[in-house]
Amino acid sequence: MNYLIPLMVVVPILAALIVNIFGGKDKTVKAISLVVAIAIPLIAILAAVGVQYFGGHDPTLIASSLPSNLVGALAASYNTGIVYVFENIERIFIFLMGIVAFLAVLTYFAEKKEVSGPYLYLIFMGIASVTALMLSNDIFNMYVFFEITALTQVGIIVASSTEDNYEIAMKYMILGAIGGPMLLLGVGFILGTIGSVNINDIIYALSNNFVNPYSPGLVIGFALILFGWLYSAGLPPFHTIKSAVYSKARPNGSAILQGFSVLCMLAFGIAMYKIFAYIPYFNTAIIGFAILAMVLSIAMSAMEVDFRRMIAFLAVGELGFIALGFGIGTQYSIAAALFQAANEIVITALLFIGFGTVYYLTKTSDTRKLGGLIAADSTMAIMVLLGGFALAGVPPFNGFQSKLMLVQAALDAGYTELAVLAIIVSVVIFFTFVKAFHTVYLQPKPKELKFAHEKIPKATVFSVAVLLIICLVLGIFPNIVTDIFIPFAGGLI
Amino acid sequence: MDLQMASLFASGAFIIIGLFAAVFIDNLIKKIIGIAFIEEGANLFLICLGYKAGGVVPIFLPGMSADWFAANSAYPLPQALVLTSIVIGASTLAVMLALAMVLYRKHGTLSVSEMMGDEK
Incomplete structure (x- = not known):
């Protein structure tokens, strides 16, 4: 038994409670937050791959002591408690989320003199809940942590004290x-049909024909869980509200919020793929929503004059690429989707924090009122530009590698039109970003533009630099993660 | 119609009424009440799944044989899940009502269209 697995959830929850208690004592809160923010990715690296059974026990151990009428029945193999499964794929995503959280907390401390206990509480609770969501092998437990994540997301927006x-x-x-109750109803339909909420039990029941895979209960359950998945990820029709959520948080909060969305999307996406991939039109439905997300979000980002909203739409559009990989449904495309998800967490965090420095300096995000900011900090401007290149898929950054994989996977699967669409959308992202960058940094500074702060804190520059280095490393050595994603995707299909 | 079927219909009615209120009614408090209806409908649906006509509560007492208990007890898992779900529903409701109070103080109205119309 590996006790580091539950610690990945327990440590941030404890940290959340402690920072809330010590809310008024800045130094204590800062010290605890930084230690925990460093500990979260460290635990993910140190924990051994394994399974953690909570409350119940390994079903193979208790099968022998069951009543005679249950021996050999479907219920005999059921997991009797919550199960956490920790594999290398969970390690990568929890590690990346931990790094983003650490850098976001660091940036928050640098930019805000008086720290808010409740704000940090919400950040740590959110991290605990998305970590549990990734680890959980139980769809009801996933629903519970999804709801907690949604509540923390709302809390982070409220605690950000921005307009509207x-x-x-x-x-x-x-x-x-x-969306939440629809997800719960979906879980209910599966529970009513199969009798368990454990993903392994559900797969076992389906693959051994204990239940009819096309029974109405399962099909309705799939539709309802798909609805919940769209909400959790911010795919259409929820793309507008999701981008509004990102743009209303502080930049460091937005970086964390989009990480939460990516992990929610992945956790439910993988669970849906494990359970429902046999349903006709499963892939078509996912591809449909992916195309809508890519086209609508990127089109809306191109029309935005608020750069925070623009990045928010770009972030949602990038989620469409992840969904596209899942929708194509081959081993290579799913691996590409996972790689794209890992990249999305890092790149969008870089852009939210990097572009957020413009808001920090000027207290405006309206591109019509901005200009000439390259003079304020040219290093940051260059790093933001390189981050934008990574987002658009320009070599040698990680975005290029994952999008290349995605395009290759689409071509291999015979979806030439999807490959073309992915390239076109990437080109539009590139031009949208370059246009915004030119407006904010390169065009002459408007006379009425005033600075609220003279300099960008060093911690913020450090955070953006670390994220850029991760982008570069994953771009030059993609096999660090693809060697894990490709076999995992093979197992999934 | 047995008790289970009647409860399933009731849960469906709760959800439909709740969805109607949440989507079509402009008053924020009525919207929130609609959302509470949806949550309770989903909880009632889960409770129905574990119901067994003529069954016993799923507590293994001295004198019961394991085989008889397995054949006659209600399914306890949905009941356990609903307890958690009720807590989540209550938390969501509390946050929404707190936000509604803040928004009412800010805008002086509970009309969602007026509140969101002001939003930039």
């Missing part, structure tokens, strides 16, 4: 309060 944040938080809450 309460309205956006309420809108997100209302949609979430519809």
Whole structure:
């Protein structure tokens, strides 16, 4: 038994409670937060691959003591408690989320003199819940942590104290309060049909024909879980509210929020793929939503004059690439989707924090009021530009590698039109980003533009530099992660 | 119609009424009440799944044989899940009501279209 697996969830929850208690004592809160933010990725690296059974026990151990009428029945193989599964794929994503969280917390401390206990509480609770979501092998437990994630996301927006944040938080809450119960109903339909909420039990029941795979309960369950997945990821029709959520948080909060969305999308995407991939039109439905996400979000980002909203739409559009990989449904495409997800966490965090420095300096995100910011900090400007290149898929960055994999996978699977679409969308992302960069950094500074701060904190520059280095390393040595993603994707299909 | 089927219909009615309120009613408090209906409908649906007509509560007591208990007890898993779900529903509701209070103080109205119309 590997006790580091539950610690990945327990440590951030404890940290959340402690920083909330010590809310008024800045130095204590900062010290605890930084130690925990370093510990989270470290635990993910040190933990051994394994399975953690909570409350219940390994089903093979208790099968022998069952009542006679249950021996050999489907229920005899069921897991009787919550199960966490930790493999190398979970290690990569929890590690990357931990790094982003650490850098976001560091940036928050540098940019805010008086730290807020509740804000840090929400960040750590969110990290604990998405980590549990990734580890859980139980769809009900996933629903529970998804709801906690949604609540922390709302809390982060509210605690950000930006304009109209309460309205956006309420809108997100209302949609979430519809999406959440739909997910719960989906779980209910599966539970009613199969009798278990453990993913392994469900797969076992389906693959051994204990239940009819095309029974209405399972098909309705799939539709409802798909709805919940669209909400959790921010795919259409939820792309507008998701981008509004990103743009209403502080830049460091946005970096974390988009990481949460990517992990929610992955956890439910992988679970859906394991359970429902046999359903006709499963792949078609996913591809449909992926295309909508890519086209709608990128088109909306191209029309935006608010750069935070623009990056938010670009982030949602990038989620479409991940969904596209899942939709194509080959080993290589799913591996590409996972690689794209890992890249998305890092690149968008870089852009939110990097472009966020413009807001820090000027207190505006309206590109019509901005200009000439390259003079304020040329190093940051160059790093943001390189981050934009990574997002658009320019070599030698990681975005290029994952998009290349995706295009190759689409061509191999015979989806030439999807490969062309992916390239066109990447080109549009490139031009949208370069246009915004030119407006904010290169065009002459407007006379009425005033600076709220003179310099960007060194911690923020450090955070962006670290994220850029990760982009570069994953771009030059993609096999660090693809060697793990490709076999995992093979097992999934 | 047995108790289980009646409860399933009731849960369906809760969800449909709740969805109607959440989507079509402009008043924020009524929207939130609709959302509470959806949550309770989903909980009732889960409870129905574990119901067994003529069954016993899933507590293994002295004197019961394991085989008889396995054949006659209600399914306890949905009940355990609903307990968690109720807690989540209550938390969501509390956050929404807190936000509604803040928004009412800010805008002086509970009309969602007026509140969101002001939003930039």
